[in-house]
Amino acid sequence: MRQYSRRISPHFYEHEFACKCCGQIGDKKQLMILVARLEMLRSKFNKPVKVISGYRCSNHNNKVGGAPKSQHLLTQAADIMVDGLSPQKIAKLAHGIFNGIGVYDSFTHVDTRARRASWDGTTKKDKKDVSDKKDTKPSAEGSLPEVKESIKDTKDTKEERKTSRSTKVSGKASKKEKG
16 A cells, blocks of 8 residues: 655645555545645644545445445545544534535544535434534435425525516515515
8 A cells, every 4th residue: 555645735644535445545636625625624623633534446435335426436525533522513613614514423524525415424313413504505415305395495586586676677666575
């Protein structure tokens, strides 16, 4: 296994993100995007961020039971820990920096996917929602009816705005619409 010891940011080294079975680091450009965001997250804690898992080759991903389309395969994910902070606390502080956030019993998954997704992978019975309450976008883990309803609501809102604008433009806006 090839070991990387080159510093790639003020607080991270290449070897921290290398695949555990083959030592590869994946896409270097994606790795640098991930590391830049981990540096931002680290500045919120002012404590070291320990990378448990970074890039995974497909063999290693299969071995550990990773999702078939795991962000780890794309060099866009890291499973992390911070001494003295719960995975839930890390997840809360990661919102706004990372789009994909998953909470597990002993670590937090963060990734740089294009769309927001959050999930609770803990084994505890009383699972708590880890999503940012300000984020009204549906999570990727939401059920299809919830996503369809959210899309419908968005379309309804757009239609209401169009109707409201056309009424105001024609000068026939009621007191309720003006107020």
